[in-house]
Amino acid sequence: MTLTKQEFLISSGLRVQTLEFWLEQRWLLPTEAASGAQFSDADMARARLIRDLKSDLGVNDEGIDVILHLIDQLHGVRQAFALMRNALDDD
Amino acid sequence: MDKNPYDVLGVSSSASAAEIQKAYRKLAKKLHPDLNPGDKAAEEKFKEAAGAYDLLGDADKRKRFDNGEIDATGAERPQHHFYRDYADAGDSHAYTSGAGFADFMDSDDAFADLLRRGQRARANRRGEDLHYRLPIAFVESISGATKRITLPDGGALEVKIPPGLVDGQILRLKGQGAPGAGKGGPGDALIEVEVMPDRRFTRDGDNILLEVPISLTEAVLGGQIRVPTPTGDVTMAVPKGSNTGTTLRLRGKGAPRRGGSAGDELVKLTIVLPKSPDPELEAFVENWAKGKEFDPREGTL
Numbered sequence: 001m002t003l004t005k006q007e008f009l010i011s012s013g014l015r016v017q018t019l020e021f022w023l024e025q026r027w028l029l030p031t032e033a034a035s036g037a038q039f040s041d042a043d044m045a046r047a048r049l050i051r052d053l054k055s056d057l058g059v060n061d062e063g064i065d066v067i068l069h070l071i072d073q074l075h076g077v078r079q080a081f082a083l084m085r086n087a088l089d090d091d
Numbered sequence: 092m093d094k095n096p097y098d099v100l101g102v103s104s105s106a107s108a109a110e111i112q113k114a115y116r117k118l119a120k121k122l123h124p125d126l127n128p129g130d131k132a133a134e135e136k137f138k139e140a141a142g143a144y145d146l147l148g149d150a151d152k153r154k155r156f157d158n159g160e161i162d163a164t165g166a167e168r169p170q171h172h173f174y175r176d177y178a179d180a181g182d183s184h185a186y187t188s189g190a191g192f193a194d195f196m197d198s199d200d201a202f203a204d205l206l207r208r209g210q211r212a213r214a215n216r217r218g219e220d221l222h223y224r225l226p227i228a229f230v231e232s233i234s235g236a237t238k239r240i241t242l243p244d245g246g247a248l249e250v251k252i253p254p255g256l257v258d259g260q261i262l263r264l265k266g267q268g269a270p271g272a273g274k275g276g277p278g279d280a281l282i283e284v285e286v287m288p289d290r291r292f293t294r295d296g297d298n299i300l301l302e303v304p305i306s307l308t309e310a311v312l313g314g315q316i317r318v319p320t321p322t323g324d325v326t327m328a329v330p331k332g333s334n335t336g337t338t339l340r341l342r343g344k345g346a347p348r349r350g351g352s353a354g355d356e357l358v359k360l361t362i363v364l365p366k367s368p369d370p371e372l373e374a375f376v377e378n379w380a381k382g383k384e385f386d387p388r389e390g391t392l
Binding site for chain 2: 029031040041042045046048049052056057058067068069071072073074075076077078079080082083084087088
């Protein structure tokens with residue numbers, strides 16, 4: 001399911017300025033369509049993660065940047081592992 | 092949540108708001124599922140801690156809990172998926188980074204090769220093979236045919252049955268399977284052909300077996316009879332003195348082989364007497380002295 005920016009704001013409860021800042025920081029990368037930005041379920045879950053990091057864990061903006069970068073690499077490695085497992089299964 | 096939220100966070104009931112927040116943060120940093128993508132158990136523990144914090148981190152709710160007005164049940168956070176669930180399902184292409192292992196892929200060993208292969212396979216994944224079953228007539232399996240399969244989506248597949256196909260053989264139609272991703276190309280359609288039994292013919296390797304009834308006259312005196320083959324009727328000579336069980340060979344009338352030759356059709360004769368008794372035949376056999384001397388069971392029983 002995809003959401004427009006307006007729907008995403010309502011659904012996430014984020015303020016407009018907050019979302020604009022997150023987009024500016026490229027913490028969220030919605031798909032750009034002719035009708036405007038399209039937010040996926042993965043974008044919503046990522047927004048919840050950023051909110052948890054900021055409000056619950058007390059991480060500041062610089063920290064968010066570092067954490068997201070490391071998490072994205074961690075998922076890259078996890079996917080590489082999954083692909084290797086598939087490649088080994090196929091042989 | 093049945094556990095006492097103070098126990099869950101590991102604080103005393105007289106803890107200050109700052110102490111509660113500090114205790115929760117300490118737990119959450121360790122337990123947040125998105126910071127532990129491979130740890131399935133972290134999720135339950137995190138939910139417990141988050142639920143406890145929702146209750147005790149809010150001064151008003153905490154007071155009501157302390158006064159016994161509300162209990163800890165229902166303090167869990169509503170169910171939602173964590174980011175790791177989408178990342179693991181491959182729904183995070185825009186974010187996922189290979190920077191954490193790019194150096195491994197530059198090397199020239201089997202490990203790097205596997206990584207590169209995996210990445211290629213992902214980007215250009217071939218479509219799935221689709222399986223179908225196709226029943227055909229025996230005759231079609233010998234002489235070949237063109238059949239159509241109607242697909243679930245309303246489309247159709249044209250299947251050329253090669254001559255000489257055997258029951259259970261699988262035909263592969265390249266590129267007629269499910270579409271692939273990127274440059275992966277579509278999968279294949281795999282068609283398992285089921286040859287329906289025929290009431291006349293049976294198959295033995297490349298040969299076709301057939302039983303043909305003949306009359307007593309044809310057996311004794313020989314003659315020309317017409318017999319069916321998968322490619323149409325042919326005339327065949329029954330030699331004089333043929334018997335039940337005599338097998339005649341029609342060369343090249345069997346199943347086609349690779350390379351252009353073909354098996355044979357083996358015609359097994361069965362003598363059949365007229366349906367109603369015939370006085371003339373009975374009189375002849377009665378007076379046929381040699382017929383009484385012949386014992387077909389001699390030496391066999």
